[in-house]
Amino acid sequence: MRTVLVIGGTGTIGRAVAQELGQRHRVLTAGRTSGDFRVAIEDIASVRALFAAAGKVDDVVVAAGALHVGPLAEMTQSQFLVGVASKLMGQVNVALVAQHALNDGGSITLTSGVDAHNPLRGCANTVTVNNGIEGFARGAAVELQRGLRINVVNPSLLEESAARFEALFHGFETVPAARVARAYSRCVEGAENGKTYRAW
Template identity: 35%
Template sequence: MKILVIGSTGTIGKEIYKSLQQHHEVYGAHRNSSSFPVDISNKESIESLFNKLPKLDAVINASGTASWKSLSDLKEEDYYIGIKSKLMGQVNLVHVAKNHLNDYGSITLTTGILAEHYEPNAVALSLVNGAIHSYVNTASKELDRGIRLNTVAPGAISSDFPKDKKFAGYFPVDIKDVVKIYEYSLTTNNTGQILKIY
């Protein structure tokens, strides 16, 4: 398979990239890449990336950011950071990627535990994650050529977070187990799935 991993130097993305490279032709893209730079908050940047690549079988996005502030400190512009990056960045990615995928290709987005579970200062990110879940549920039904759309929703990653401390009510998860969920998303026939691991 020809697979694009966006966010290929991040905590999750770099492990996905490493694992998939063993059996597939994998392209790694990230903001500071010299070969495949991309800023998902900019649709033209996404289009420029895909124009450099061959037709793909799968796209995985493991990038996107949002504000971390308490509700009382959040201003309108703080919400727009996550809306422009993790929400519309992933929405625009779907719109662009679907035209560059082979029939029956796969798009996998990334959300997280905060779509459903509370953690202090995470209101803006929870908003975005929940919106992506709704988007995946509905947009997946309107993609043609058998293209599938799913999202992985991990908890905190144990390499980034103390193993004995809960995040949003759950202990951290092992990155190897998280990577397996992304790999499952590539091979399952299901679409519109929220693949939770926490």
């Protein structure tokens, strides 16, 4: 049995991941306002404090991070930086700390999004950030030590979130969160490294 820390563990994806992995492993959850632990992934000191509080952990999954959605013609630098600081650098912060905090042979799983490869109107920020996450994982994979691995899950629009986000995703097939969770299971329990798994 492994100990898996799921950041964003009370969100739609995070809950499904915790349920899937909890059948076989010990799962701890963390979030800004809920979960077993509190963390603000934008703040690397907060990430360090999280790993110190959680104790010995084998694997970490990140299903958290804010983005900005809006027309490019109206976008400000501060709006663009929302996604850069939160979803991109927040997940990078977790990886930077986790590479030293995880047990040998552990894994880091990050989350991008379907628009990384299927650009949508109003999503210049999200497209940039999600591609950055996937690029970071490819680059980090060749340098991780102690048998650590890093992978990314790229989910499509969740069935559970369709009513909220469908206006952005006309024509996209939805996918149930439980199916997406199996991609995270593959990242945690599999053997590959530097991969992006598309849950579409």
